[in-house]
Amino acid sequence: MSESATSERTMRERVEEYVFRLQDEIVSAFEKLDPTAPSFKRDSWIRAQGGSGRSCVFACPPQSTSYPSGISTPASESNVNLATEREIVLEKGGVNVSVVHGLLPPAAIKQMRADHNSMPLPERQEGLPFFAAGLSLVIHPRNPHAPTVHANYRYFEITEPITQEEGSDDAPKKQGKVLAWWFGGGSDLTPSYLYEEDAIHFHKTISDACAPHGSDLYPTFKKWCDEYFYIPHRHETRGIGGIFFDDLNSGPHARFPNSTNRPSTPDEIFAFVQSVGNSFVPSYIPILAIRHTALYIEHERRWQLLRRGRYVEFNLVYDRGTKFGLMTPGARIESILMSLPETARWEYMSEMGTEEGTEEERLMKVLKMPKEWI
Secondary structure: OOHHHHHHOOHHHHHHHHHHHHHHHHHHHHHHHOOOOOOOEEEEEEOOOOEEEEEEEEEOOHHHHOOOOOOOOOHHHOOOOOHHHOOOOEEEEEEEEEEEEEEEOHHHHHHHHHHOOOOOOOOOOOOEEEEEEEEEEEEEEOOOOOOEEEEEEEEEEEEOOOOOOOOOOOOOOOOOOEEEEEEEEEEEEEOOOOOHHHHHHHHHHHHHHHHHHOOOHHHHHHHHHHHHOEEOOOOEEOOOEEEEEEEEOOOOOOOOOOOOOOOOOHHHHHHHHHHHHHOHHHHHHHHHHHHOOOOOOHHHHHHHHHHHHHHHHHHHHOOHHHHHHHHOOOOOHHHHHHHOOOOOOOOOOOOOOOOOOOHHHHHHHHHHOOOOOO
16 A cells, blocks of 8 residues: 555554454464364454444364363372363464444543543543554463463544534544544463573564664563563562553653653554564464473463463453453453453462472562563
8 A cells, every 4th residue: 555545544544454454364373373173253243332343262162171080180190191182272262353432431531541641631521532443362272381372452542522413323434633542552471381482482573573663662661561460469470471552652651751762653653563463473373383282281281270360360350451341331241351261270378389499480480570581
């Protein structure tokens, strides 16, 4: 597409086109990796309050999720290799796109003010017209040696109220004046077992995608990721990080108080978001391709389920996107909660992760004290 044609299109249209294209590329990569598994279910939907989307979800057949003797297998049988019963790579996953618009109610506005305090948002008791487009994904592989991954790339606008004519069904593309806009997103890795070469590959791929857009981006967003995906009541991070960013627009940014070495125009920021979005497949698929074939035993499956429990705790207690989504009128609950694993586990005062010299303890050391991978 020519530069002139691109400039004539709104950012809304450009982001919408991109996230649907990226969704196709990501889902195709997973299906190509495991061609004998069931395909992702494509579910296109319409939001009554305005907008639409497409959820691509994966769930393996129920019979293939069982394992020989369950968690209660006697110690004498605990070294049985369970991988032979698991030929499907993924246990649960979702790659969702939403392009929605409408009016934010007071509760959602309050949450947005708390989450975006670096940007002044106009006061309107009747609510704020908004537009949001983005892709969000979470992948939970079956094998404990294959890490869970999350990614999100989004664009948000707050506008002036539209007129009755502009809001009519025969003029869906019209909008009020844009009062505030920003991009956000990132990707992060959550392993149950630590392979340093995987962490290095994941972080380096993302860092390389950030580099052309500013040397301060990766270190700043890596630190932000470690801070964001922290579970205060557990005193540990959810995983080994990646990048996290929000509130990227043309104005000052709290994370870059003295730096101009970052994208600042809408076109520059969108180019950066596309760069990191396009880095998802090469950052993660090679890791999954190696780890999903690893042999594993029931002890390792048990640890994976405990770590998934931590994943659930973060997403339901602390995650801003989950909170905001549940407060938005017409929220599609199934899509919001698709990030949760199919199976998780909690144990009272579990010893796993505390025993010195174990692989589980090695992971916990990193989760308690995040490290630089590159």
